[in-house]
Amino acid sequence: MTHQRKLLVAIIQAADGHLDALSLWQRAQEQDPTLNKVTVYRTLGLLKRYGLVDELDLMHLEGGKHYYEAKAQRDHIHLACTHCGRIQEFESLLFEKLKGQIERDRRFRIQVVRVEAGGLCEQCQSSVTSGR
Amino acid sequence: MTHQRKLLVAIIQAADGHLDALSLWQRAQEQDPTLNKVTVYRTLGLLKRYGLVDELDLMHLEGGKHYYEAKAQRDHIHLACTHCGRIQEFESLLFEKLKGQIERDRRFRIQVVRVEAGGLCEQCQSSVTSGR
DNA sequence: TTACGTGCAAAAAATTTGCAGTTTC
């Protein structure tokens, strides 16, 4: 446990979620300007392998980068608005059931699941249809 | 409708799915060696915007590239085995219900959904536990 | 013909690797 890792983990935990590697690095630099971007990538890889963070794409609304968030108690779905870019999270019992179904029907032992939807959020539906 | 686009679309349709940009380009080159990789990216972008292909990550089992497949009648889930790399597809009524729930509960108009799970397929569970 | 698409070259963005030196336990 190096102080670099402690710092990165603390930032990820504290963040409301959805940090990409670059933002994580920038925030880390405020505390430790010597911390290298490579260390960010290596640490993220590690946390991912240990299942401590989830990697997201958020439908690649802007470029091909990845987003990271601390693994929550309960899995949730990400809804990305293709119009305003807002990301909402959604928990659902049906989602839990779906995971159960996959594990049973296919005898597939799930380690990580990712559900992402792209579409129009409530606000943007009205603004798009009204031409606003 | 240029002949380059026709060719690329034909390859995507014919493929069993899960082509990355590079493979698509390589296959296209067999038919038309002058077809440029840039055209592949531009065409994929277009097809994606029109909702004719889905973009997948397949849990980034190998690098950060993206995979593409022709949009099917019915959405399906991708299961990626972290041990052998095999990809299975899974259709489920529960998944359809989950989409309905999202649209109703959040009044979110879904344009694309992606469900990907990483874990161990049936075969790999036994080989891993037995040390094979 | 005219708007749109393509190839080429080059750039940008995102991520990975090799290696030597430095920490952590």
Place this chain on the structure above:
DNA sequence: GAAACTGCAAATTTTTTGCACGTAA
């Protein structure tokens, strides 16, 4: 003290952009 981790520099991989020319409708 040994194994693991870091920074630096450089390389890879994946994708995007500018621009002049070519092509489909």
